[in-house]
Amino acid sequence: ENVVNKIAAGEVIQRPASALKEMLENSLDAGSTQISVLVKEGGNKLLQITDNGCGIRKDDLPILCHRHTTSKLREFEDLQTLSTLGFRGEALCSISFVSHMSVTTMARGAQYGYRVNFKDSEMEPPGPRPVAAVPGTTISVEDLFFNVPTRRKALKSASEEYSHILDVVGRYAVYSTGVAISCRRAGESRPDISTTATGSRLDAVRAVYGADVARELLPLLLEAGGGTGPEVSVDGPLGLRVEGLLSGANYVTGKKTVLVLFINGRCVECSPLRRCLEGLYASLLPKAARPWLFLDVRLPPRQVEVNMHPTKREVGFMHQVEVIEEIRRAVEAKLLASNE
Ligand code: ADP
Ligand code: MG
Numbered sequence: 001e002n003v004v005n006k007i008a009a010g011e012v013i014q015r016p017a018s019a020l021k022e023m024l025e026n027s028l029d030a031g032s033t034q035i036s037v038l039v040k041e042g043g044n045k046l047l048q049i050t051d052n053g054c055g056i057r058k059d060d061l062p063i064l065c066h067r068h069t070t071s072k073l074r075e076f077e078d079l080q081t082l083s084t085l086g087f088r089g090e091a092l093c094s095i096s097f098v099s100h101m102s103v104t105t106m107a108r109g110a111q112y113g114y115r116v117n118f119k120d121s122e123m124e125p126p127g128p129r130p131v132a133a134v135p136g137t138t139i140s141v142e143d144l145f146f147n148v149p150t151r152r153k154a155l156k157s158a159s160e161e162y163s164h165i166l167d168v169v170g171r172y173a174v175y176s177t178g179v180a181i182s183c184r185r186a187g188e189s190r191p192d193i194s195t196t197a198t199g200s201r202l203d204a205v206r207a208v209y210g211a212d213v214a215r216e217l218l219p220l221l222l223e224a225g226g227g228t229g230p231e232v233s234v235d236g237p238l239g240l241r242v243e244g245l246l247s248g249a250n251y252v253t254g255k256k257t258v259l260v261l262f263i264n265g266r267c268v269e270c271s272p273l274r275r276c277l278e279g280l281y282a283s284l285l286p287k288a289a290r291p292w293l294f295l296d297v298r299l300p301p302r303q304v305e306v307n308m309h310p311t312k313r314e315v316g317f318m319h320q321v322e323v324i325e326e327i328r329r330a331v332e333a334k335l336l337a338s339n340e
Pocket of ligand 1: 022026027030051053054055056064069070071072089090091092093137
């Protein structure tokens with residue numbers, strides 16, 4: 001059975017960056033305002049994430065890594081609306097099958113913190129040991145895929161895996177205003193990414209992607225159709241709200257398109273939207289660099305594909321053609337106005 005579990009885990013978690021993405025989403029779900037990531041050997045050796053979120057109660061620790069343990073699906077309704085970033089309780093379970101994992105956590109209001117190691121979804125004896133801690137959670141993932149030789153071999157060099165990690169952390173750092181996010185390599189005193197909880201989104205772009213990018217970005221705001229709340233049904237009217245930042249005619253830095261896309265708080269890919277925007281930039285600004293875009297898209301939760309598998313970063317949603325067209329038109333208007 002463990003073999004099956006390991007194979008399944010290797011599909012949910014493909015590389016250090018995908019484990020980190022899951023843990024980062026959990027920290028954000030926990031209401032953290034400070035998240036720091038520490039990485040050894042591109043995450044092949046160690047991934048550690050520390051947050052100041054709600055913590056995990058001692059009683060919840062034994063089942064933390066059981067499949068389908070989640071604090072985020074209180075009702076079926078929630079499953080339908082995917083109202084939080086996490087779902088289905090697969091991530092920690094999977095990670096525990098393919099790494100050495102330890103958790104140190106202190107729940108808000110608790111007297112002690114606890115530390116416990118996990119293996120194959122279970123706590124290792126002797127179970128949670130009380131430790132001095134501060135409210136929040138630290139999860140350490142060591143030796144990822146030590147027991148899955150095919151995945152272990154497929155891991156790239158530390159620097160390549162680390163660039164995937166920085167990509168994930170950078171995207172969430174730009175999205176998550178109000179949260180200080182940092183990412184540092186073990187042995188280095190300076191973090192490679194560091195944002196503050198009080199800075200603006202543009203400040204975060206500057207910290208992650210550099211001043212040359214941040215300087216040239218135009219703000220975008222688009223609201224179309226009905227609301228974007230959970231009350232809007234699947235076949236209801238188009239409901240759409242987009243907040244964005246996008247490069248304009250003076251932007252010369254980009255060698256490849258960067259599309260930092262969040263839909264309902266999840267970092268996703270949407271190839272049709274990407275192709276559409278690349279085409280638009282190529283036709284309007286043929287001499288400009290490849291575009292840089294950040295889009296925070298809100299859709300009625302029921303209109304986003306609910307069966308999204310953790311590995312499927314590609315998202316599906318209702319009214320896709322209309323939504324993409326609305327975004328295309330808004331970006332076009334912005335670019336034309338700025339190019340006058
Ligand atoms: P999901 O996010 O789908 O619920 P996970 O396997 O990612 O599933 O996490 C399982 C549960 O562990 C979460 O629902 C949450 O209750 C708890 N958890 C995980 N990470 C944290 C964290 N950093 N802070 C507080 N609780 C956490
Ligand atoms: Mg999760």
